[in-house]
Amino acid sequence: MKTEERVETKSSRGSVQDKVLAGLRYGLMSGLFVPGQVFSLRKLAANFGTSAMPVRESLSRLIAANALEELPNRSVRVPRLSAQSLEELFELRVRVEGMAARIAATRITDEELRKLVEINQTVKDAHDSGAMGEVLKANQSFHFALYRLTRSTVLLPIIEGLWLRCGPTMYFSLSSPGIWDNSSHLDMLTALERRDPDATEAAMGRDIMKTGNYLIQQSRSGVKTGPIAELSFSFDGEEHPLAL
Structure with missing residues (x-):
């Protein structure tokens, strides 16, 4: 692969991950994801129209920022707050x-x-x-x-x-x-x-x-659960459901 092609591929991959991360951050900050909600890597990737890799990397960054948490079974969810x-x-x-x-x-x-x-x-x-x-x-x-x-x-x-x-x-x-x-x-x-x-x-x-x-x-008062939002967010000009 030529150097220019490698740079372009790396740049495109970074751009996709940036968009996935921005979409997840927006969903969290806007309240479109709820405490206790578990993410499906496959569904997230399908909603964003990308492979699993940029989704996985974005989730890892949000875990590191304490915005998400990884469970013992390696699944990722929105933390419940005391x-x-x-x-x-x-x-x-x-x-x-x-x-x-x-x-x-x-x-x-x-x-x-x-x-x-x-x-x-x-x-x-x-x-x-x-x-x-x-x-x-x-x-x-x-x-x-x-x-x-x-x-x-x-x-x-x-x-x-x-x-x-x-x-x-x-x-x-x-x-x-x-x-x-x-x-x-x-x-x-x-x-x-x-x-x-x-x-x-x-x-x-x-x-x-x-x-x-x-x-x-x-x-x-011990309320632990709530309805999962049947909502959507805009990504690349299209609406994507947040039933994840």
Whole structure:
């Protein structure tokens, strides 16, 4: 094989793995995978339209990041989080994402604010229509559009790591009345419009702990299972089911 061909093959393989890893990370952070869900290497590879190798490598990287766990039989699943773990993760989220919200309030432009308003309307429309999978995806888009306003190369990876751990629990909160009423997002948008760091941080904390308090209470009460999301994500312009 010529050198150019070897480089191209290696590059293509890396590109496929990057896409698989990005898809899995997105599914975890958006709450499209749930705690206790076991992954099938064969089904994942089929859904991504690739061989098993890039899927296996991507799963290994997520295991190393503690976003997934390997069982004694070598299967891979989304970890179940104890009440203590949830308490720690949500406390960290309030602190770190609250800091990001403060910074965003001092840097946001009018155009960026309009974009956040549009994304939040997508959250509301999805909720009103009962498309709960779309609610999760739009909620993730809203939060990370806000966090990117910090222009920080330090904060964003930390927040992504927290969402990789917390994201899968989000699906269990969808049936709880009041959590997804959109009021905290509206409070954030009002505070951002005023360029008020204190109010933006406070609204962010309320939004995070609405879900956090519910999930911690559920964990303490012994709730261990939940419905597997019959959802899909977009990969290479096509929708792929997340019944894995």
